[in-house]
Amino acid sequence: MTDSATPTGSAPEGADPEALRQRALAALLTARERTALLTDSVDDQELTAQHSPLMSPLVWDLAHIGNQEELWLLRAVAGREAMRPEIDGLYDAFEHPRATRPSLPLLAPAEARTYAAEVRGRALDVLDGAALDGGGPLVRSGFAFGMIAQHEQQHDETMLITHQLRSGTAVLSAPVPPAATDAGGLAAEVLVPGGPFTMGTSTEPWALDNERPAHVRDVPGFFIDTTPVTCGAYQAFIEDGGYTERRWWEPGGWEMVREHELTAPLFWHRDADRWLRRRFGVTEEVPANEPVLHVSWYEADAYARWAGRRLPTEAEWEKTARHDPASGRSRRYPWGDEDPSPELANLGQRHLRPAPAGAYPQGQSPCGARQLMGDVWEWTSSDFLPHPGFSPFPYREYSEVFFGPDHKVLRGGSFAVDPVACRGTFRNWDLPVRRQIFSGFRTARDL
Structure with a gap:
């Protein structure tokens, strides 16, 4: 009895690095498209509001997505210096409970979008040059890139929960x-x-x-x-x-x-x-x-x-x-x-x-x-x-x-x-x- 056989249409360990690269690229772009829809569908006031003490303000999720991408793809994988080291603590999910996050000096919506976009541009450059068929376990088979795509999509689900909890007229269909x-x-x-x-x-x-x-x-x-x-x-x-x-x-x-x-x-x-x-x-x-x-x-x-x-x-x-x-x-x-x-x-x-x-x-x-x-x-x-x-x-x-x-x-x-x-x-x-x-x-x- 064995684990799953090599899946059709997926990128198994040891697959062609270019196929892995394209899979990672598609996953990252799909996640960002969903993030943009969830955050662009409301105004800045709603982005910074806390719609329920159970959830973070949407703007926190947006910058947290960028911060995690920077931590893992730019610093851990590429070895680059921190872009915004002073915000790491603000977007550490273990350091601040959701109910207290609105009181933090969070990045404003425009600044959060700019930060996430700058991180993404550099991360795609890292992906373009990564040796996905070798290296350490973070890079091998594109794991870190897949992990970050999954992380963003998990926060997209979290943000959709926030949309469900918000009051007011419908903005999603x-x-x-x-x-x-x-x-x-x-x-x-x-x-x-x-x-x-x-x-x-x-x-x-x-x-x-x-x-x-x-x-x-x-x-x-x-x-x-x-x-x-x-x-x-x-x-x-x-x-x-x-x-x-x-x-x-x-x-x-x-x-x-x-x-x-x-x-x-x-x-x-x-x-x-x-x-x-x-x-x-x-x-x-x-x-x-x-x-x-x-x-x-x-x-x-x-x-x-x-x-x-x-x-x-x-x-x-x-x-x-x-x-x-x-x-x-x-x-x-x-x-x-x-x-x-x-x-x-x-x-x-x-x-x-x-x-x-x-x-x-x-x-x-x-x-x-x-x-x-x-x-x-x-x-x-x-x-x-x-x-x-x-x-x-x-x-x-x-x-x-x-x-x-x-x-x-x-x-x-x-x-x-x-x-x-x-x-x-x-x-x-x-x-x-x-x-x-x-x-x-x-x-x-x-x-």
Whole structure:
């Protein structure tokens, strides 16, 4: 049993350096295009405002993106002197909590844009001359460039969350996602047979440290939902008193419900006999057939208990998404090894909402589960812990400092995630109270 085979259309370790260079260039340019859209769509006042104490001002994210790019591509890779050493502390995510960032002497919008653009111009020069087929681990296979593209796209998702939290008229728009044409004929759950599979990766060139190394896990057989839990199914939980019955909730979740008087997912409110939600400045009826969004781990866990089921473990989720029983190998993605496309998954902020449950039949996994990539991040029951043999790289603060029982793992990506930061091994994590993120879930049960 081996890790994923060399993926078609991607740049595996040892690939032609020019192909790697073009892949890195495309990833960096795509990320910057999205950053510009998210920051140019609002005025300077909104860029500097803090729309929620849970999030940074958009202008902080913009300069932080440039600062991280300078730190890693200009200083670490190219060995150049710091352009703006005096701002490093301002944009250190560990030094200043989000709630306090508006009080810092941040770069003004025009200055932040200029700084990020100057860094980018120099970084592209570094990329143009980098020996991607050799050198140290930062440069080899273009890792540092891929890491920075992923970092920017992760902040693009963060900025999209800020857009969702801001009040006022809508400034973003996107076409509706594809319909689920055969959803009526889908089974409610699929069987994932027991046995070993390869989890994680040792060959994906831009995989981050917590995805490594590949290792074998033996997972007993289980059933898992064919699609993420829908808003309609979640409404049944609400109407049955889900938020008033203590027996469904973990103690911390029940405390959260009582303290904040929760009655539904974030951004939902009741209007007579129907549920409405606010989505990027527009109020609309909650679509019953869409995966439920903006629920915490505690809410997902309570629903699963109410339904007589449970959340899948992280290993169960990854086996569902990657294991191919016919070949005994783990795929890069549920559908195979080829890169994501619009026909396979809802990614890249293309639609700004989840697709209806059962969409993307071409993207299903070998066991028949759908929408494992994109649409909504899916909570698992697992704590965020290292894979056996984990080694931090290139810095401890990316993953290692978060390991432990305080953070729960989410998998699969959401509609807000770019393909460069979404694959079958990619791991996300957050606090179990977190609701503003684009999170949903599916449930499982033992055989």
